[in-house]
Amino acid sequence: MRDIAIGVLSRETGVKVPTIRFYEEIGLMRAPARTGSNRRIYGDDDIRRLKFIRHARDLGFEVDDIRTLISLTERPQAxxxxxxxxxxxxxxxxxxxxxxxxxxxxxxxxxxxxxxxxxxxxxxxxxxxxxxxxxxxxxx
Amino acid sequence: MRDIAIGVLSRETGVKVPTIRFYEEIGLMRAPARTGSNRRIYGDDDIRRLKFIRHARDLGFEVDDIRTLISLTERPQAxxxxxxxxxxxxxxxxxxxxxxxxxxxxxxxxxxxxxxxxxxxxxxxxxxxxxxxxxxxxxx
DNA sequence: CCTACAATCTCCAGCGACTGGAGGATCAAG
DNA sequence: CTTGATCCTCCAGTCGCTGGAGATTGTAGG
Known part of the structure; x- marks a missing residue:
């Protein structure tokens, strides 16, 4: 599990930094761990999740729908x-x-x-x- | 020139009352005359204008474009x-x-x-x- | 004339989905 | 040690409305 800064996550997913923070605020991204100096640390999971979100947004899904879709991915047997x-x-x-x-x-x-x-x-x-x-x- | 209340204007154009007031605020509709008790009085011109606006919005034109289009209608020789x-x-x-x-x-x-x-x-x-x-x- | 109730008024907060700036802290390189 | 990139939080703005609060006015019926 690499330690990924928000800027890197942004570059890897094409989602702007303030937008990532916004997604955290509205509960689409979970609040990540922080460094001693309070910076967000992401992992590969977060890249996948954010790509999922971004792709769904690109396809025009609303945030509420994405929330549901994400919760589904977390119950793969459903x-x-x-x-x-x-x-x-x-x-x-x-x-x-x-x-x-x-x-x-x-x-x-x-x-x-x-x-x-x-x-x-x-x-x-x-x-x-x-x-x-x-x-x-x-x-x- | 009939005296048309905002509710009638709303019914005749299919534009909601608060939206009409909003259009006035942003300068799409001009501020109409008022009654003694401060109610807006519209005329047939306003119906036409609001229908124009609504139609343009339905067609997806942005407010700025509509502003320009309206100013053009007011200079018919242009x-x-x-x-x-x-x-x-x-x-x-x-x-x-x-x-x-x-x-x-x-x-x-x-x-x-x-x-x-x-x-x-x-x-x-x-x-x-x-x-x-x-x-x-x-x-x- | 009085009472309901509908319509109107102004002001202002909120929607969705971000975007970006201020002002400050921290990090990495030279 | 300095420079500049990156990060932090907070908050206001975008666009085009929408709707609520609370006050006032108009209208119809009794």
């Missing part, structure tokens, strides 16, 4: 139904966002494409924004 | 190049997000699909999250 359902729920969210974003892109593309590059008073961009009726968008 | 460039920039952002989210969906779908619904120790969801190498994800 059925994985819960992990599965978190992932499924998240997948559904992502697919919803994807659909919304696709519609949004189409609308933006149309706005930009139709713009005759003249004056604002004739600008499709402004017009589309001003007239809600032109768009099929939901939101949420 | 060339629309700026509105166009804001929309283009936003379109590019949306397309980037869309691509990322697509990759994310694929990864999540794979995670969920590969999960054998057994124990956590064999769970693909957990495994994929733990092993960053398995994923092609960038982030930002």
């Amino acid at each position: 059925p994985c139904a819960e992990a599965d359902s978190i992932a499924r729920r998240h997948l559904a969210t992502v697919e919803r966002r994807l659909a919304q974003l696709g519609a949004l892109r189409d609308e933006l593309a149309r706005m930009v494409g139709d713009c005759c590059h003249g004056q604002v008073c004739d600008c499709r961009v402004i017009e589309v924004l001003a007239d809600h009726g032109q768009c099929a968008g939901g939101h949420g | 060339p629309c190049a700026e509105a166009d460039s804001i929309a283009r920039r936003h379109l590019a952002t949306v397309e980037r997000r869309l691509a990322q989210l697509g990759a994310l969906r694929d990864e999540l779908a794979r995670m969920v699909g590969d999960c054998c619904h057994g124990q956590v120790c064999d769970c693909r969801v957990i495994e994929v999250l733990a092993d960053h190498g398995q994923c092609a994800g960038g982030h930002g």
Whole structure:
């Protein structure tokens, strides 16, 4: 078990130092041991854990979900139904966002494409924004 | 010009009352006239403006961009190049997000699909999250 | 006219997920 | 011994809202 300083942990995981401390504060990372001069000492476990957290965040999982996922990794005999359902729920969210974003892109593309590059008073961009009726968008 | 109370404005635009006040605070909505008893009085212009704001927010434009777009609508003779460039920039952002989210969906779908619904120790969801190498994800 | 109750007002704290600065202590290298 | 990097804690700010407290005002019914 190497002794890893927070800066090294940061470099190895790509998570900024203040963010690591923040993760400790909110209980995603456990409070590590300290040196005599009060500096945090991490080990390889912490690198793994932080990479897990970071990866999950990159995938857009919320902190609460990550907390659950981590507690699952600590009970490896537990059925994985819960992990599965978190992932499924998240997948559904992502697919919803994807659909919304696709519609949004189409609308933006149309706005930009139709713009005759003249004056604002004739600008499709402004017009589309001003007239809600032109768009099929939901939101949420 | 009807006299419209903030609650009516809220109902007509789908923007919550505190949000309207917030928009006033940050200068998206102008400060309206008041009644003798200090209540905000809006007009039809304000409905239009708030709908514009809401629509732009729904489309994911940031408040700063909306501020610019609004100031453009108030100079209708100005060339629309700026509105166009804001929309283009936003379109590019949306397309980037869309691509990322697509990759994310694929990864999540794979995670969920590969999960054998057994124990956590064999769970693909957990495994994929733990092993960053398995994923092609960038982030930002 | 009185009573409810709804709507409004201001102020301010909180959300999520960080980010970064101030001001001080400590460490490693030259 | 000095320099500069790193670390510490604390706290305020980011963005775009959201909602509660506590006071006031408007409106409808009895």
